Amino acid sequence: MDVPGGVTATPSPQVRAAEVARTSYGRLLALVAAGTRDLALAEDVLADAFERALRTWPETGVPDNPVGWLLTVARNRHRDVLGSAAVRTAAPLAQAPEHAVPADLDPDRIPDKRLELLFVCAHPAIDRAIRTPLMLSTVLGIEAARIAAAFALPTTTVSQRLVRAKRRIRDAGIPFVVPSLGDVPARRDAVLEAVYGAYAIEWQVAGAQERTSLADEARYLAVLLASLLDDAEACGLASLISFAASRARAREVDGRFVPLEEQDPAAWDDGLVADGERLLARATLLRERSGEPIGRFQLEAALQAAHAGRRRTGRVDWDGVLRLTEALVTLAPTAGARVALAAASARVHGPEAGLALLDGDPDPRLPRFQPAWATRARLLADAGRVAHARDAYDRAISLTTEPAVRVFLEERRRALG
Amino acid sequence: MRYALLLHYPEMSAEELGEEALAEGMAAFDAYAKALDAAGVLRSAEVLTPSSTTTTITRATGELLVQDGPFADTKEQLGGIVVIDVPDLDAALAWAEKAPVAEYGHVEIRPSATRFLDGAWTPWTYPGA
Numbered sequence: 328m329d330v331p332g333g334v335t336a337t338p339s340p341q342v343r344a345a346e347v348a349r350t351s352y353g354r355l356l357a358l359v360a361a362g363t364r365d366l367a368l369a370e371d372v373l374a375d376a377f378e379r380a381l382r383t384w385p386e387t388g389v390p391d392n393p394v395g396w397l398l399t400v401a402r403n404r405h406r407d408v409l410g411s412a413a414v415r416t417a418a419p420l421a422q423a424p425e426h427a428v429p430a431d432l433d434p435d436r437i438p439d440k441r442l443e444l445l446f447v448c449a450h451p452a453i454d455r456a457i458r459t460p461l462m463l464s465t466v467l468g469i470e471a472a473r474i475a476a477a478f479a480l481p482t483t484t485v486s487q488r489l490v491r492a493k494r495r496i497r498d499a500g501i502p503f504v505v506p507s508l509g510d511v512p513a514r515r516d517a518v519l520e521a522v523y524g525a526y527a528i529e530w531q532v533a534g535a536q537e538r539t540s541l542a543d544e545a546r547y548l549a550v551l552l553a554s555l556l557d558d559a560e561a562c563g564l565a566s567l568i569s570f571a572a573s574r575a576r577a578r579e580v581d582g583r584f585v586p587l588e589e590q591d592p593a594a595w596d597d598g599l600v601a602d603g604e605r606l607l608a609r610a611t612l613l614r615e616r617s618g619e620p621i622g623r624f625q626l627e628a629a630l631q632a633a634h635a636g637r638r639r640t641g642r643v644d645w646d647g648v649l650r651l652t653e654a655l656v657t658l659a660p661t662a663g664a665r666v667a668l669a670a671a672s673a674r675v676h677g678p679e680a681g682l683a684l685l686d687g688d689p690d691p692r693l694p695r696f697q698p699a700w701a702t703r704a705r706l707l708a709d710a711g712r713v714a715h716a717r718d719a720y721d722r723a724i725s726l727t728t729e730p731a732v733r734v735f736l737e738e739r740r741r742a743l744g
Numbered sequence: 745m746r747y748a749l750l751l752h753y754p755e756m757s758a759e760e761l762g763e764e765a766l767a768e769g770m771a772a773f774d775a776y777a778k779a780l781d782a783a784g785v786l787r788s789a790e791v792l793t794p795s796s797t798t799t800t801i802t803r804a805t806g807e808l809l810v811q812d813g814p815f816a817d818t819k820e821q822l823g824g825i826v827v828i829d830v831p832d833l834d835a836a837l838a839w840a841e842k843a844p845v846a847e848y849g850h851v852e853i854r855p856s857a858t859r860f861l862d863g864a865w866t867p868w869t870y871p872g873a
Contacts, residue, residue: 725832
């Protein structure tokens with residue numbers, strides 16, 4: 328590592344091994360596992376390789392191509408393990424294990440099979456609920472304990488589910504391939520959903536304020552997917568997550584939830600906003616080039632961009648927000664999107680217009696959907712229907728388990744007098 | 745309305761569970777109880793000892809029978825009872841969904857009909873009564 332001033336700082340072998348692990352874990356794992364589809368075995372041999380690096384690098388020095396070194400050691404170990412298994416089953420030994428470590432393996436020529444790995448994790452034969460943890464575990468090398476903490480699940484539960492899923496990949500013979508063109512849209516959407524799942528991990532345990540957030544890792548996965556797939560929706564998703572991440576600090580102040588339009592734009596992260604805008608522009612370019620219709624994540628990213636625009640213009644373009652939300656509801660009519668439409672419509676056409684949309688919604692789950700009540704309460708208050716607004720706030724509060732949101736709603740309720 | 749959240753889950757000994765999982769489970773339940781308390785909806789929370797310690801008695805056959813063990817020997821056993829006071833079933837469901845037990849067992853949400861308080865039964869709210 329060159330440091331300005333001509334002084335060369337050499338990081339310790341431990342530091343280098345940790346660095347390589349962080350940046351190359353998924354690449355190495357995908358490569359080692361691709362042939363046998365045995366992720367658990369690949370994890371073991373990779374762990375051996377890292378352990379050996381920590382043992383030998385302090386004596387031999389860090390190799391010029393540490394990733395190539397690790398790959399070679401892991402592959403040799405892999406071959407040893409498979410070879411000895413073959414001996415035990417009395418099958419003829421295919422070839423003698425090699426231990427030589429060529430130092431000339433060109434890092435730029437090491438193929439990147441992480442996209443294949445992402446498609447494996449989100450394969451239709453893998454239970455939807457384990458896809459996101461599987462990606463976090465294999466592509467990023469995050470330990471089961473941290474994943475468990477983020478999902479508010481016991482570590483043993485997550486470990487068992489991961490082991491089962493990895494066994495299934497091996498035993499069912501799920502191939503490490505990027506699906507052929509005909510299968511791409513559905514398979515791609517499954518990958519996008521699973522990456523989105525890492526960001527949108529639902530708040531599952533009441534009061535667990537110290538719960539580990541995987542928001543940074545989710546963003547890393549989304550940006551990685553966007554760069555590997557270079558597809559409009561993948562860029563849309565990475566943009567959406569970047570915008571959302573830019574507001575992490577502004578979302579809650581002193582234990583009180585702050586709604587988007589009341590957040591202080593100065594508290595947003597400039598770099599992440601810029602990333603969001605860049606990725607959205609890329610998505611737009613790719614969509615225009617491919618002629619594909621706009622997707623859900625691009626629409627959500629465009630909505631985020633419209634809100635982010637307030638930082639420059641001082642106001643939200645509500646007409647634009649309404650148009651985008653209408654398009655989103657047409658494409659993905661989730662309860663959340665329909666409630667957002669009512670809120671946007673109220674901004675443009677007045678609170679009664681929003682209330683009419685909520686009243687006319689036939690979804691039987693809406694009466695126990697917290698965001699529907701929080702929005703209704705606000706629109707009733709805006710319309711001057713104070714008594715009804717109070718009732719709606721009470722209902723919204725009763726459905727809210729998140730402390731910061733409760734504080735916010737209780738404040739609003741009190742402000743009505 | 746008062747609701748009892750009856751927590752049913754597979755029983756495991758501390759050894760089977762392991763120290764780490766046990767500590768995690770306790771921390772999760774602690775966070776849950778504190779959140780209920782902070783929201784002002786918690787009335788009581790009881791964590792029960794394993795069903796191997798339970799004793800069941802009956803006079804249903806005319807004589808007193810004392811049975812060593814639970815009334816019903818099922819895979820999942822009642823392991824805890826949380827009583828909450830919330831406006832309606834939807835609010836009770838919102839909290840029940842957050843119970844750590846929901847991830848690996850079952851949470852039964854049962855409205856309370858009445859309870860004995862300060863020397864008298866509170867008004868009876870049995871459905872259809």
